[in-house]
Amino acid sequence: MTQRRSRRRLLSWIPISIVALICVGFVVAALLMQNSWWIDDDRPASADQQASDGMSMLTDPGVDYLTRKGILRVRVGEDALPAAELGLEADGSRTFEPLTPVQAVVIADDGAFYVDLVRSFTVTTAGGRVESVALVRETNGDWLSMLPVLQDAAESWGWTDEDLARLEEDLTSAAHEGDGKQYSAQLGPVEHNGALSSATVDVDLDSSEVTVSFVVADAGAGS
Structure with a gap:
């Protein structure tokens, strides 16, 4: 007991x-x-969160930091830091998915490119340098839902009204080819701000999803 x-x-x-x-x-x-820096806006970034030139570090702490700040900053071209200093391999591609959409700023030799609400991004390196950056934005519906996004981005990406009109024609033609459920078309590439800018629109009608991949590539890569 x-x-x-x-x-x-x-x-x-x-x-x-x-x-x-x-x-x-x-x-x-x-x-x-x-x-924690998660709630302290005044706390400076550490060495594994931000590179010496102010660009985003592409490490786990760096992606956490840019997600908290809401801005991704990447540089391509002659003034870009070596890939190793950004936490990247010398040759390869890495895709990152922030917890929340971020604004992206890609700085080239003669100017910058901007995209809002980036859901994921891929950085490709070659020869120890950043060769290209792909920024993915998504929306629901048909490709017309993404047209205002492309129109807003056109000025900073170097696309003309004629380029956008040609993209509309290509998407309309692609929609009538094949089964019409999945199709895509490309905008560019064009030379702008000392880099090559392009965008690919992918449409999946089964999931009502439209994805745009904005790409900035080093104009001197491979030359």
Whole structure:
């Protein structure tokens, strides 16, 4: 009987102990968060979050940081840092998916390119340098839903009204070819801001999804 009472007494403390540990965990997490850059806008970026030239570090901490700030910054061209200094391999492609959409700024030799609400991005390197950056934006519906996005981006990407009209024609033609459920068309590439800019529109009617991949490539790559 005494052992049974002792066991009951011990078991009665277990839930209380678990609750206490959970509460302590919340307190510790709150204290850590108070000192975290996730909520401190004034805290400067660390070396593994931002490169020496102010561009985004493409490491796990760097992607966390650019997600928190809401801005991706990448440089292509002669002034770009070596891939290794950005946390990238010398040759290859890496795709990143921030937790939330971000604004992207790609700086080339003679200017910059901008895209909002980027859901994912791919950075390709060759010879130890950034060769190209692809920025993916998505929307629902048909390709007409993405047309205003392309029109807004046209000025900073070097596309003319004629380029956009040709893209519309190509998409309309592609929609009537094959099964009409999945089709795509490309805009560019054109030389702009010292780089090559292009975009590919992919339409999937089964999922009502339209994806645009904006690409900035180093104009001197391969030359």
